[in-house]
Amino acid sequence: MTALTMPARPEQDASLRPVPWRRMAWVTWRQHRFALAGVAALLGALAAWLWLEGLHAHHAYAVAADCHPASSGACGNLVGYFLTYVSTAQTIAIVLQAVPALIGAFVGAPVLAREMETGTFRYAWTQGFGRWRWTLAKLVPLAIAVAAAAGAFSVLFSWYYQPFLTQTVSFNFQVPLDSGLFDLRGVAFAAWTLAAFAIGALAGMLIRRVVTALAATLAVYTGLALAVGLYLREHYLTPLLVKNASPPASAWVIGQQWYARGGQPVSQSTLGQVLQTAPQLAGGKGGIPQDDPTVNQYLVQHGYTLWTTYQPGSRFWPFQWIEGGWLLALSVLLIAATVWLVRRRAA
Amino acid sequence: MYSDQHLRVSDAERQAVSGQLAEHFAAGRLDQAEFDDRVGRAMSAKTRGDLRELFADLSETGAPAGPELPRGDGGTQGGGPHGPGSPIEFRLDAASGVPTYLQLVHQVEHALRLGYLTLGDQLPKVRDVVASLAINPNTVLKAYKELETKGLTAGRPGQGTFIQATLSQVALPELAGLRKALLGWLVAADGAGLDEDGMVALFTSALRDFHERRSGSRTRGGAASSETEGVA
Amino acid sequence: MNVVEASGLGKRYGGTWALRECTLAIPAGHVAALVGPNGAGKTTLLNLAVGLAAPSAGAVTVLGGRPAGSPAALDGIGFVAQDTPLYKNLSVADMLHVTRNLNRRFDQPYAQARLAELGIPLKRKAGKLSGGQQAQLALTLALARRPRLLVLDEPVAMLDPIARHDFMALVLTATVDDGVSVLLSSHVLTELERVADYLILLSRGRVQMAGEVDDLLASHRVLTGPAAEAGRYAERPVVHVRRGEAQAHLLVRAGPDDPVPPGWEAHPVGLEELALAYLREPGAAALPGPARGQALPLDTGEPSEVTR
Numbered sequence: 001m002t003a004l005t006m007p008a009r010p011e012q013d014a015s016l017r018p019v020p021w022r023r024m025a026w027v028t029w030r031q032h033r034f035a036l037a038g039v040a041a042l043l044g045a046l047a048a049w050l051w052l053e054g055l056h057a058h059h060a061y062a063v064a065a066d067c068h069p070a071s072s073g074a075c076g077n078l079v080g081y082f083l084t085y086v087s088t089a090q091t092i093a094i095v096l097q098a099v100p101a102l103i104g105a106f107v108g109a110p111v112l113a114r115e116m117e118t119g120t121f122r123y124a125w126t127q128g129f130g131r132w133r134w135t136l137a138k139l140v141p142l143a144i145a146v147a148a149a150a151g152a153f154s155v156l157f158s159w160y161y162q163p164f165l166t167q168t169v170s171f172n173f174q175v176p177l178d179s180g181l182f183d184l185r186g187v188a189f190a191a192w193t194l195a196a197f198a199i200g201a202l203a204g205m206l207i208r209r210v211v212t213a214l215a216a217t218l219a220v221y222t223g224l225a226l227a228v229g230l231y232l233r234e235h236y237l238t239p240l241l242v243k244n245a246s247p248p249a250s251a252w253v254i255g256q257q258w259y260a261r262g263g264q265p266v267s268q269s270t271l272g273q274v275l276q277t278a279p280q281l282a283g284g285k286g287g288i289p290q291d292d293p294t295v296n297q298y299l300v301q302h303g304y305t306l307w308t309t310y311q312p313g314s315r316f317w318p319f320q321w322i323e324g325g326w327l328l329a330l331s332v333l334l335i336a337a338t339v340w341l342v343r344r345r346a347a
Numbered sequence: 348m349y350s351d352q353h354l355r356v357s358d359a360e361r362q363a364v365s366g367q368l369a370e371h372f373a374a375g376r377l378d379q380a381e382f383d384d385r386v387g388r389a390m391s392a393k394t395r396g397d398l399r400e401l402f403a404d405l406s407e408t409g410a411p412a413g414p415e416l417p418r419g420d421g422g423t424q425g426g427g428p429h430g431p432g433s434p435i436e437f438r439l440d441a442a443s444g445v446p447t448y449l450q451l452v453h454q455v456e457h458a459l460r461l462g463y464l465t466l467g468d469q470l471p472k473v474r475d476v477v478a479s480l481a482i483n484p485n486t487v488l489k490a491y492k493e494l495e496t497k498g499l500t501a502g503r504p505g506q507g508t509f510i511q512a513t514l515s516q517v518a519l520p521e522l523a524g525l526r527k528a529l530l531g532w533l534v535a536a537d538g539a540g541l542d543e544d545g546m547v548a549l550f551t552s553a554l555r556d557f558h559e560r561r562s563g564s565r566t567r568g569g570a571a572s573s574e575t576e577g578v579a
Numbered sequence: 580m581n582v583v584e585a586s587g588l589g590k591r592y593g594g595t596w597a598l599r600e601c602t603l604a605i606p607a608g609h610v611a612a613l614v615g616p617n618g619a620g621k622t623t624l625l626n627l628a629v630g631l632a633a634p635s636a637g638a639v640t641v642l643g644g645r646p647a648g649s650p651a652a653l654d655g656i657g658f659v660a661q662d663t664p665l666y667k668n669l670s671v672a673d674m675l676h677v678t679r680n681l682n683r684r685f686d687q688p689y690a691q692a693r694l695a696e697l698g699i700p701l702k703r704k705a706g707k708l709s710g711g712q713q714a715q716l717a718l719t720l721a722l723a724r725r726p727r728l729l730v731l732d733e734p735v736a737m738l739d740p741i742a743r744h745d746f747m748a749l750v751l752t753a754t755v756d757d758g759v760s761v762l763l764s765s766h767v768l769t770e771l772e773r774v775a776d777y778l779i780l781l782s783r784g785r786v787q788m789a790g791e792v793d794d795l796l797a798s799h800r801v802l803t804g805p806a807a808e809a810g811r812y813a814e815r816p817v818v819h820v821r822r823g824e825a826q827a828h829l830l831v832r833a834g835p836d837d838p839v840p841p842g843w844e845a846h847p848v849g850l851e852e853l854a855l856a857y858l859r860e861p862g863a864a865a866l867p868g869p870a871r872g873q874a875l876p877l878d879t880g881e882p883s884e885v886t887r
Binding site: 439441444447473474477478479480481482483484485486 | 609610744745747748751752754755756769770772773774775776849
């Protein structure tokens with residue numbers, strides 16, 4: 001049996017240097033440019049809107065703040081005009097909560113899910129680049145890209161929201177540490193976007209179907225964000241307590257509780273009954289006006305103690321670093337898990 | 348086409364032409380009288396033009412306009428007297444049951460007999476055969492090796508495989524005598540009650556026997572005896 | 580060098596073994612065909628060889644001892660999976676670009692020349708090509724990597740006859756031009772006879788037959804004879820029996836030099852008949868081993884006279 005002759009090959013494969021990492025840059029870009037363009041379009045549109053709206057709000061604020069005397073009717077009108085921007089700002093803050101989840105899901109989940117669903121992993125993972133390097137070379141640049149875009153956006157957002165956080169004209173209705181605001185500013189927005197991306201990537205690898213992985217990413221992210229916003233964030237550092245007084249300005253009030261003379265917590269209904277004895281202070285049927293200094297003073301005089309738990313506004317940045325830090329660690333862990341799964345997975 | 352009509356021919360070339368005429372006769376394009384006449388003219392031909400005339404009315408079968416006789420230099424690189432490339436093209440009969448490599452061998456031999464191939468011609472390159480028929484290259488190599496073993500071809504390294512001999516020609520009187528004997532056998536077989544398929548089967552079986560005997564393998568006569576059994 | 584070597588290779592999915600006790604040594608320089616019915620384990624075996632799956636038992640190495648799935652193995656193997664996966668929304672030119680970036684070797688001029696020959700436009704999206712063109716593109720991409728081994732999983736199952744022919748012509752000319760070895764799987768036998776010179780027959784997750792096609796065909800014959808006598812040969816290396824009222828055909832393991840019993844006729848076997856016979860006899864196996872090449876006597880104790 002004549003065997004086919006093998007012609008001599010000029011290249012030697014004795015030294016098998018891996019294919020350089022940078023080769024994947026074009027591949028990642030080409031395959032995910034629509035997702036990235038979508039992110040750019042979304043953030044770009046929102047940024048444009050924020051920029052325009054923000055210019056107006058800043059102007060209105062500046063005019064109102066410079067108005068003297070502050071108590072005059074004309075200045076009051078200016079303040080009122082500025083305050084018309086508040087509801088929009090609050091609405092936009094709510095809408096932006098969804099952005100990290102959307103970015104993470106739509107960019108992160110399809111990376112692996114689409115390859116598994118369409119079967120193209122049978123092409124991609126049999127090329128010379130190697131499957132785990134391929135995965136890493138895709139996930140890391142995409143993660144950095146979305147996090148950077150989100151970070152830039154949140155800088156713009158902070159600028160936009162700045163007039164609504166000051167204490168002079170506003171009625172101090174929101175503080176930086178507030179749950180609905182904290183995760184849109186500082187490093188948190190970028191960190192949450194990164195985490196959403198990492199969740200999406202892992203979900204894509206586990207679920208292997210794009211739509212299902214997308215839905216799962218949104219669900220997991222929502223659960224996590226709620227858990228952190230409602231429970232975890234309060235405890236990054238031990239909260240401070242203040243007795244019978246208001247916490248300092250821009251503090252984030254976590255809880256307030258009245259205690260009776262003996263030290264037991266007192267319910268609102270009991271307090272309501274106490275207030276019946278001074279009807280001029282009661283603010284409606286059975287309701288206790290909150291933060292009303294005269295009411296508080298009355299209750300204190302009757303032997304009740306008000307303990308307020310809060311986090312001071314000065315802890316904004318420490319909390320940002322804490323939250324950003326553990327979200328970053330989580331993201332790294334999730335991406336590492338994804339790469340590990342890729343290495344291990346059998347067809 | 349050729350301006351060599353006037354060139355003298357050799358005995359080898361006359362023999363080759365006789366063989367080609369025998370093929371045409373066996374195919375039924377010439378009757379006995381025409382065949383005898385043309386072979387006689389071939390044997391007494393002096394020039395290439397004389398020989399070429401003999402095939403004037405046989406060209407519509409697809410044979411070249413005249414026997415393309417080898418040039419003096421035997422052909423330079425890339426093909427033989429028919430020019431660059433090979434004069435023949437292989438085809439494959441997938442349903443015939445005959446192994447592929449044997450089909451290729453037979454086609455070369457057939458082409459030699461009919462004059463499509465002569466001395467010095469190049470066989471199709473292995474790669475070209477593979478590309479046009481989509482068959483394993485080893486099959487082509489096997490066929491070419493078989494032809495080389497039979498002495499019909501020779502490989503030139505780096506150039507290809509070339510025809511280096513024609514099929515042995517049977518001398519004219521012997522051919523006529525064999526034909527007569529065969530007709531006699533056919534008459535006898537017919538008289539014994541064999542129909543045409545039976546005659547073909549008997550002949551094929553005997554041919555196989557002969558082939559095996561000639562290549563030295565043993566078959567204990569079982570094939571021949573059961574053939575006659577089966578037929579009766 | 581063996582392009583694929585497996586010893587005791589097995590793969591289990593959940594509780595089912597898709598492949599068991601698979602031991603193979605496929606030599607280089609061949610076009611090896613992996614055949615078997617659907618579900619026999621062909622895709623599993625190929626996935627193990629190219630590193631898409633990890634063995635549950637045993638081991639598989641490729642290209643002379645490189646572990647399957649290692650960078651050295653990936654570098655030397657060009658793989659086209661079933662249904663020829665391509666990125667459907669990328670253009671043909673983009674697919675070339677991607678493949679070039681993902682591999683150490685890529686012969687761009689070769690790929691472009693091949694695609695031009697095949698009439699596949701570079702600007703068109705891969706998903707808009709016909710099935711045959713997609714298969715040709717996937718094959719061109721694999722070949723342009725200049726692999727030592729080309730692995731194809733049911734490459735022509737979805738193609739019409741012309742596309743099939745063109746595809747196999749491209750594969751086979753690559754074996755001539757570059758000395759690529761080929762391992763391809765198919766559940767259709769008829770066209771493999773022309774193409775393959777090494778055969779592996781898989782059935783129910785086990786290797787039933789493996790060897791050079793010429794050797795396999797030379798070492799089997801069909802004996803045709805009286806049905807009444809067929810039983811006498813039950814203990815001989817008979818692979819498969821087919822019988823009518825008076826006549827029986829025995830497919831036996833015997834070579835052309837083995838004596839034919841008196842009253843019997845011997846015929847050579849074709850590849851399809853041979854494979855089908857083995858598939859019908861799950862217990863039969865013809866694997867290369869020390870017994871290969873020995874003449875197996877068929878006749879003991881019987882008078883050897885020639886009748887008639």
